[in-house]
Amino acid sequence: MSPASHWHKSSYSGNQTNCVEIGRLADGAAVRDTKNRAAGHLTTTRAQWAAFITAVKTNRFA
Structure with missing residues (x-):
């Protein structure tokens, strides 16, 4: 697998670490x-990533 690039965190995180x-x-x-x-x-x-995002958006982990 190639190295990861363009790292970012959610804008909802604000300045939290x-x-x-x-x-x-x-x-x-x-x-x-x-x-x-x-x-x-x-x-x-x-x-896998698409399945995870779908699960989050459909509240599967609630």
Whole structure:
């Protein structure tokens, strides 16, 4: 998998540091802890990331 680029966190996070950041991958997404970026990141395929976003938007984790 290629290295993640264009890391960003949600605008809803404001200036808080207890968030996660999302990075783009050529074939998916990467997720890392804002407070501990040096710890590395998790990667997902494009299909996995799409399924996760759909689950969040449909309140599946509530």
